[in-house]
Amino acid sequence: MTSLSAFFEKIAQSKKNQSILFLAYVIVTGAGLFLLPDSTIAFLLLLFSILILYYLNLNLRAKWVTGIVILAVVVPFIASFSDSYQTYMEVGTLVGIYCAMALGLNIVVGFAGLLDLGFIAFFAVGAYTYAIFASDQASKFMPFGHYPLSGGAFWIFIFIAAIVAAIFGILLGVPVLRVRGDYLAIVTLGFGEIIRILLNNMDHPINITNGSMGIASIAPPNFFGISIGSSNQFYYIAFAIFLLVIYVVRKLEYSKLGRAWKAVRDNEIAAQSMGIPLVKTKLAAFAIGASFSGMMGVVFAAKQMFVDATSFTYLESTMVLVMVILGGMGSVPGVILGAAVVIILRTQVLTNISNWLSAMSSNYGISIPPALSPEKMQLLIFGILLIVFALYRTQGLIPHKNRKVDVAALKKESEQAALKREKTASGGADS
Amino acid sequence: SPKSGGSNGKTVIEIGSQSPLSGGSATLGDAIRLGAKLAIEDRQKEFEKKGFQIKLKDLDDQGDPKKGVANAQILASDKDVLAVVGHLNSGVAIPSSEVYNKNNLAMVSPATTATVVTDRKLPTVNRICARDDFQGPAGANFAVKTLKAKKIFVIQDKTAYGSGLAEQFRDQAKKLGAEIVGYEGITVGEKDFNGVLSQAVAKKPDLIYFGGVYAEGGLIIKQARQKGFDGPIMGGDGLDSSSTVQIAGDSVKGVYLTSVAGDVSKTEKGQAFAKKYKKEFGKNVESYSAYGYDAAGVILEGLMKAIDGNDDKKPTREQVTKAIRSVQNYDGVTTKVSLDDKGDNKYAKVYIYNFAEAKYPPVQKAEISQ
Amino acid sequence: MAEVSNHFLEVKKIDSFYSQIQALEGVDLYIDKGEIVTLIGSNGAGKSTTLKSISGQVRPKNGSIIFDGQEISKFQAHKTALLGIAQVPEGRRIFPRLTVRENLQIGAFSVKDKHVIAERMERVFNYFPRLKERLNQKGGTMSGGEQQMLAIGRALMMKPKLLMLDEPSMGLAPIIVEQIFDIIKEMNEEGMTILLVEQNAYQALQIADRGYVIQTGQIVLDGNGDELMKNEQVRAAYLA
Amino acid sequence: MNILEVKHLTKEFGGLTATSDINMTVEKNAITAVIGPNGAGKTTFFNMITAVYQPTSGDILLNGKSLVGLKPHQVSQFGITRTFQNIRLFENMTVLENVLVGMHQNLKSHWIGTLLQLPHIRKIEEDARVTAYDILNYVGLENYVNENAGNLAYGAQRRLEIGRAIAAKPKVLLLDEPAAGMNPKETERLTNLIHDMRTKLDVTIILIEHDMNLVMKISDSIYVLDHGELIASGKPNEIRNNKKVIEAYLGKGAVSNG
Amino acid sequence: MLAHIIQNLPQVLIDGLTLGVVYAVVAIGYTMVYGILELINFAHGDVFMTGAFMGAIVLFLLMGMGFLAALPAILVFIIVIVIAAIATGLLGVGIERVAYRPLRKKNAPKLIALITSIGISFVLEDLVRFIAELKTGNYIVTAPPMFNHKFTLNLHSALPFFNNATFQSSFLLVLIVTIIMLIALDLFVNKTKWGMAMRAVAQDRDTASLMTINVNRVISVTFFIGSALGGATGVLFMIQYGTIDPYIGFVLGIKAFTAAVLGGIGNIRGAMFGGVMLGLLEMFAASNLSIITHGAMGAEYKDVFAFIILILVLIFKPEGLFGKAVVEKV
Ligand SMILES: Nc1ncnc2c1ncn2[C@@H]1O[C@H](COP(=O)(O)OP(=O)(O)OP(=O)(O)O)[C@@H](O)[C@H]1O
Ligand SMILES: Nc1ncnc2c1ncn2[C@@H]1O[C@H](COP(=O)(O)OP(=O)(O)OP(=O)(O)O)[C@@H](O)[C@H]1O
Ligand SMILES: CC(C)C[C@H](N)C(=O)O
Numbered sequence A: 001m002t003s004l005s006a007f008f009e010k011i012a013q014s015k016k017n018q019s020i021l022f023l024a025y026v027i028v029t030g031a032g033l034f035l036l037p038d039s040t041i042a043f044l045l046l047l048f049s050i051l052i053l054y055y056l057n058l059n060l061r062a063k064w065v066t067g068i069v070i071l072a073v074v075v076p077f078i079a080s081f082s083d084s085y086q087t088y089m090e091v092g093t094l095v096g097i098y099c100a101m102a103l104g105l106n107i108v109v110g111f112a113g114l115l116d117l118g119f120i121a122f123f124a125v126g127a128y129t130y131a132i133f134a135s136d137q138a139s140k141f142m143p144f145g146h147y148p149l150s151g152g153a154f155w156i157f158i159f160i161a162a163i164v165a166a167i168f169g170i171l172l173g174v175p176v177l178r179v180r181g182d183y184l185a186i187v188t189l190g191f192g193e194i195i196r197i198l199l200n201n202m203d204h205p206i207n208i209t210n211g212s213m214g215i216a217s218i219a220p221p222n223f224f225g226i227s228i229g230s231s232n233q234f235y236y237i238a239f240a241i242f243l244l245v246i247y248v249v250r251k252l253e254y255s256k257l258g259r260a261w262k263a264v265r266d267n268e269i270a271a272q273s274m275g276i277p278l279v280k281t282k283l284a285a286f287a288i289g290a291s292f293s294g295m296m297g298v299v300f301a302a303k304q305m306f307v308d309a310t311s312f313t314y315l316e317s318t319m320v321l322v323m324v325i326l327g328g329m330g331s332v333p334g335v336i337l338g339a340a341v342v343i344i345l346r347t348q349v350l351t352n353i354s355n356w357l358s359a360m361s362s363n364y365g366i367s368i369p370p371a372l373s374p375e376k377m378q379l380l381i382f383g384i385l386l387i388v389f390a391l392y393r394t395q396g397l398i399p400h401k402n403r404k405v406d407v408a409a410l411k412k413e414s415e416q417a418a419l420k421r422e423k424t425a426s427g428g429a430d431s
Numbered sequence B: 001s002p003k004s005g006g007s008n009g010k011t012v013i014e015i016g017s018q019s020p021l022s023g024g025s026a027t028l029g030d031a032i033r034l035g036a037k038l039a040i041e042d043r044q045k046e047f048e049k050k051g052f053q054i055k056l057k058d059l060d061d062q063g064d065p066k067k068g069v070a071n072a073q074i075l076a077s078d079k080d081v082l083a084v085v086g087h088l089n090s091g092v093a094i095p096s097s098e099v100y101n102k103n104n105l106a107m108v109s110p111a112t113t114a115t116v117v118t119d120r121k122l123p124t125v126n127r128i129c130a131r132d133d134f135q136g137p138a139g140a141n142f143a144v145k146t147l148k149a150k151k152i153f154v155i156q157d158k159t160a161y162g163s164g165l166a167e168q169f170r171d172q173a174k175k176l177g178a179e180i181v182g183y184e185g186i187t188v189g190e191k192d193f194n195g196v197l198s199q200a201v202a203k204k205p206d207l208i209y210f211g212g213v214y215a216e217g218g219l220i221i222k223q224a225r226q227k228g229f230d231g232p233i234m235g236g237d238g239l240d241s242s243s244t245v246q247i248a249g250d251s252v253k254g255v256y257l258t259s260v261a262g263d264v265s266k267t268e269k270g271q272a273f274a275k276k277y278k279k280e281f282g283k284n285v286e287s288y289s290a291y292g293y294d295a296a297g298v299i300l301e302g303l304m305k306a307i308d309g310n311d312d313k314k315p316t317r318e319q320v321t322k323a324i325r326s327v328q329n330y331d332g333v334t335t336k337v338s339l340d341d342k343g344d345n346k347y348a349k350v351y352i353y354n355f356a357e358a359k360y361p362p363v364q365k366a367e368i369s370q
Numbered sequence C: 001m002a003e004v005s006n007h008f009l010e011v012k013k014i015d016s017f018y019s020q021i022q023a024l025e026g027v028d029l030y031i032d033k034g035e036i037v038t039l040i041g042s043n044g045a046g047k048s049t050t051l052k053s054i055s056g057q058v059r060p061k062n063g064s065i066i067f068d069g070q071e072i073s074k075f076q077a078h079k080t081a082l083l084g085i086a087q088v089p090e091g092r093r094i095f096p097r098l099t100v101r102e103n104l105q106i107g108a109f110s111v112k113d114k115h116v117i118a119e120r121m122e123r124v125f126n127y128f129p130r131l132k133e134r135l136n137q138k139g140g141t142m143s144g145g146e147q148q149m150l151a152i153g154r155a156l157m158m159k160p161k162l163l164m165l166d167e168p169s170m171g172l173a174p175i176i177v178e179q180i181f182d183i184i185k186e187m188n189e190e191g192m193t194i195l196l197v198e199q200n201a202y203q204a205l206q207i208a209d210r211g212y213v214i215q216t217g218q219i220v221l222d223g224n225g226d227e228l229m230k231n232e233q234v235r236a237a238y239l240a
Numbered sequence D: 001m002n003i004l005e006v007k008h009l010t011k012e013f014g015g016l017t018a019t020s021d022i023n024m025t026v027e028k029n030a031i032t033a034v035i036g037p038n039g040a041g042k043t044t045f046f047n048m049i050t051a052v053y054q055p056t057s058g059d060i061l062l063n064g065k066s067l068v069g070l071k072p073h074q075v076s077q078f079g080i081t082r083t084f085q086n087i088r089l090f091e092n093m094t095v096l097e098n099v100l101v102g103m104h105q106n107l108k109s110h111w112i113g114t115l116l117q118l119p120h121i122r123k124i125e126e127d128a129r130v131t132a133y134d135i136l137n138y139v140g141l142e143n144y145v146n147e148n149a150g151n152l153a154y155g156a157q158r159r160l161e162i163g164r165a166i167a168a169k170p171k172v173l174l175l176d177e178p179a180a181g182m183n184p185k186e187t188e189r190l191t192n193l194i195h196d197m198r199t200k201l202d203v204t205i206i207l208i209e210h211d212m213n214l215v216m217k218i219s220d221s222i223y224v225l226d227h228g229e230l231i232a233s234g235k236p237n238e239i240r241n242n243k244k245v246i247e248a249y250l251g252k253g254a255v256s257n258g
Numbered sequence E: 001m002l003a004h005i006i007q008n009l010p011q012v013l014i015d016g017l018t019l020g021v022v023y024a025v026v027a028i029g030y031t032m033v034y035g036i037l038e039l040i041n042f043a044h045g046d047v048f049m050t051g052a053f054m055g056a057i058v059l060f061l062l063m064g065m066g067f068l069a070a071l072p073a074i075l076v077f078i079i080v081i082v083i084a085a086i087a088t089g090l091l092g093v094g095i096e097r098v099a100y101r102p103l104r105k106k107n108a109p110k111l112i113a114l115i116t117s118i119g120i121s122f123v124l125e126d127l128v129r130f131i132a133e134l135k136t137g138n139y140i141v142t143a144p145p146m147f148n149h150k151f152t153l154n155l156h157s158a159l160p161f162f163n164n165a166t167f168q169s170s171f172l173l174v175l176i177v178t179i180i181m182l183i184a185l186d187l188f189v190n191k192t193k194w195g196m197a198m199r200a201v202a203q204d205r206d207t208a209s210l211m212t213i214n215v216n217r218v219i220s221v222t223f224f225i226g227s228a229l230g231g232a233t234g235v236l237f238m239i240q241y242g243t244i245d246p247y248i249g250f251v252l253g254i255k256a257f258t259a260a261v262l263g264g265i266g267n268i269r270g271a272m273f274g275g276v277m278l279g280l281l282e283m284f285a286a287s288n289l290s291i292i293t294h295g296a297m298g299a300e301y302k303d304v305f306a307f308i309i310l311i312l313v314l315i316f317k318p319e320g321l322f323g324k325a326v327v328e329k330v
């Protein structure tokens, strides 16, 4: 017993051993997926390597590179042998989309402490921005231009949508700044609903959004002449934006702005008294958070080739919020994991469980009354899982931890700096 | 890895089905699924002779567009699935069919009526029922010409189906010289429609038209009656369900509806179907049971043609798509089917029913062909 | 094996934690009926944690606490309070959105008799006339010192058997500080037992029968007030 | 030279006059104490200077410029920072981060620069951490750098508040009962710290305190409030013996021991 | 235009009031739980829904046993509403035990309770749906009609600028019962010690327990009352509208929550007022928006209208209509 744990400890201490074991894990699960191409479990086990990677005691850059290689090369390559390739990549795309969105919301809720129940509105804004111009919808109200725009416009629209969503974020922020705490929650909820209802009704007097009919036949993006239409292609777009978002979030988290957000969250009055402008800081959180959603909205619209208001309900907003809180408010890896867990649960695992249950029941001739049929139990199972997660991981799946600085190094630097000051003060006489 | 090992070494071909098995219109959705199931069972032998085994892969779209799209991905990525029976709701069919089309997967819908479904001219998208620009105007004709309504108040549920239908109705009614005294939207899922109705009743219309589904429609009927409106109330196929009667109770008397589904009990063929259905599943047929059966029938017909055209080998999706689109004069239990270049059925009909009593099914008043 | 004690309150070898961090390590102390005992120690030594452990706000991991013959270390805070232990918490902790009157009333929550409540309230007003002037002001808008008076008044409303005060003089004007110590003495003379945590060690030791010195979670010294005041170590560490 | 001038400053809460017609002039680099009974209006006075409350009437001038009507963060940027009587730390941030927030207004690092990883911005951030460490060292918290501020004991939190405030490099520093919750020994250390700050940081200090030892020891001048009104002002010795002050505030034996 | 609006006003008021009092009582459930735990109890709407279904079950049971015909309707009603209220009250207490109390024990961040409440909400919706579908094959349940005697307020003859207004006897029932509940609750909270204990627990749980207050018990009682009121309102809803489904709680919950905030969350009178006001606003918008905007915007914008008013109110009075501005002492 003890020798076993000692053995593990020894492994855990050695970076080399860790890397070898990790590599072995990737190879085994990769082979597993290769041999059992339709097994969701094999797919998930392979993805699980990312989580393991996160906990490995390796150099940060190495982890990043490995992670990116696994997600961008290994997983798609192995999955491509499977019949479920597109399904896997679809799930991957959705995970990417929602991760970015959850990271955006995390800025607002986790960093700045502003409870937002209408976050999906920015996603909607992004999606409609692209949908309108990439279909012939725009020609119904725009006096100039030829629509649909070509698929090449997609790339520009990612940035346009980021900006438009940011503007909406500020529009929401301005009235909201006076209200606090849970009052804010309801205002944002109202804002989200207003946006949704407007999108669902702006087909008259001027037809801007095509109302409840939605906008169909959205042009697929075009990448140097290649038309992008399948999930494995969208996967890379979502992945790239996701990486960009992580970079931004990571950098901001420990920047001056990031500290200002957290200070405002912890104590508004003290933050102001330290020279932090409330309005600007909160608006920045809304705008930056919203812009991530906006970008992913474009990807979503292009992928679906159809948008309508039903994709942007209040329930969707709460789902994004669930990802953030479940993952661990303020914790970037936590939020990513939260988003991945929720999406994978909802799109893959629950369906699989219910398919499996139905198969069981028909194989063994157990007749389940249709009211209890497993495919209808997804929400129930999901609800129970949420409760269990929350009760057992009260701080989130990966709780937020403040970054610790290397005190010894700081001390050394501080001493050196002091020495230098002394030298300059004494005119640099000696040495 | 194709699942070639069906029973006794036959090649498996799957037909997908998507309809709401849970949610507000689960009754109708289940009817489609069961109809399709029966159709496959009925023709299984023919396919077995050629070395194929047909399986139904039935998924629940929950009446939710997102779920429909996700399921469509699942179907599309399963290489054995060669066609799909579905959807019930236009709002779900429209986005999902974008996915099918991307994957060359043919869809035959038994029940979606919105014009956009086929107006996009996607080669994979077909339906066997009538369109809302047929159903809506047919209703308007009946309302204005037969019921002599001069002032009409229109309510719709702001969904792709409800508002599309209501719009078609309104435009035709206007054309026929009726005055539209109001055109209002309600929110799906709510239970109190008194606000809209007090406006409606105050305008003293001859007829209230509702574009939407029974969950709201039933309550609108009931609440309008409570407000003292005793004129005719009319709706589309969304009201064609026993639930309308359940919800509205006695108030349902004097309600008219257009439907794209015919009453199977009218023909011998239909009666036989109803019997068999009852025996197989222990349930009475719903309005869309036979349409599920016929939609699957069209697919099987096309599939057989594709197999024949491919030297009895398993056809590709493209071949199946083409074969289905070329189906002509297929004789189903409830409707004949000839698909045109958009995927619409030339033989689709609209029926007009009236609730004289609080009982389902209502009485058929007219049957209108194109 | 029921724990027994000859003392009014006895704390036996308790260890208390804040999640992972250990704040108390085998703290041992006792108080006899009618005593004033003071607990001194520098910042972060564990004084507040000791009081919280007794009142049930922090549950000690090991050890026992016996009050009036009962083992209370596993009691929920309100149960302990019902036995007659009141605490004036560090940082005052008055209810910010209740009025001054309500704050006082809630101090006597377990008392049913309205007259008794009214009497006690009069007495509190006698000590702190400022509270009477501000009966309907929200507790949270009172000045720091006013809140401190309110917190002490609230504890007096309970008329506890054991009163624990966590830095009662903090934020009070010198003139009021004197008064607070007078009140403590008065209460004690009426039979109330008192456990006092004070930074103002000089004054605390002056009125205390006995005292304990706590350092990084451990009791390092104890003795009667005079002894401690004369102790070189104590003088060096806590009395300037 | 006068750095801060307060003219006829009045604040009313509903019917209650918390401060009434207060005048004060503070010389640059002086240590000024504001004392008075509980509820006299001292904290309210600070709140008005830092724009947490807007005065009902009166004016506040910093180097001759009026501060009335500004937002709290603007006042801070003009050079006045404070500590709070009811401790207000950023409890879920580390001790170091608390100080870094204090440095907010002096850091010239825009977030866009951060995103672009501009080298000089990284340098600014690195230097800031070293400075923050120096400040923690200065206030005696060098062993708690990575601790969450909320987990510190009361006295340590007070020192962190001071550290955070001086990180903002204020011209005028307002301390609201900095010694509350400290024992005499610690108060002595604090006294030295305040002294030291005045000379080393070239800052003007106004402090509210009930600890008369501290006040008498370090103040250049003392203002006494009672019921919102200024009842006395002057050098420590004058105040110590002022009858009114003794009666309203000090009591008999206040400054005797020590 | 104005004439039209005025004509319809009596009817709009009646309909708005009906919906409004329902909002009000459900809003109180939100406000009470919020007031004590500072937690938005997302499951509360579903507790309301469960109450409606429990009422339906009792009603069907009574009907099956033949009581419905034998007893006077009002007695049946009282039996139904009391049983349903107690059952939902207990359900509320159970939810608190399972989903919130463990979190409190672990000192979890406030927002994590949002997740458990959403989880509970899904579970309740699905469970109720199962049971309903199992029994009836369809989850939309229609209750046997009760109290549907129709009244007409003959206003037109007396005041010719008004149209006549109609309502059913159930309207009176809803109004009377909710008013009784509201008054009783107001007395309970403001006139008994429990009320003060609740507020104390809300503001500072630790310190409240130092005052001999049994915090868990106070919280349980709060959940019981809030949920029982919600359940009773569910029964009223069922009787008024006749048809219920497992999702009524979701739709109504958002509105009730909005109403609670509009009035000033944590404030019981505020919730009452907010609910009634929201009901009236909505009804007014649904019947008049297209008249006011000449058809540019119709009834479908009623929620936009309501939310805009809400946002405006909060901008000018950030603490809600009845909430008192909490001046933070610095
Ligand atoms: N909530 C908490 N979480 C984590 N650690 C804590 C918490 N509260 C106190 N501590 C730690 O426990 C130890 C004892 O703290 P305690 O508050 O009991 O000290 P104290 O003697 O009352 O000090 P002070 O004189 O400053 O009030 C300290 O090291 C402190 O950092
Ligand atoms: N927001 C407010 N609303 C109502 N009254 C207030 C408010 N803030 C302060 N007061 C009152 O104004 C008076 C002055 O309060 P202030 O906090 O300035 O006193 P202080 O001199 O700092 O007292 P202490 O020494 O006790 O901290 C007090 O009586 C207090 O109750
Ligand atoms: C069941 C019906 C309401 C479906 C409808 N015909 C539609 O297209 O959505």
Ligand SMILES: [Mg+2]
Pocket (backbone or CB within 6 Å): C047, C048, C049, C090, D154
């Ligand atoms: Mg302490």
Ligand SMILES: [Mg+2]
Pocket (backbone or CB within 6 Å): C143, C144, C145, D042, D043, D044, D085
């Ligand atoms: Mg003060």
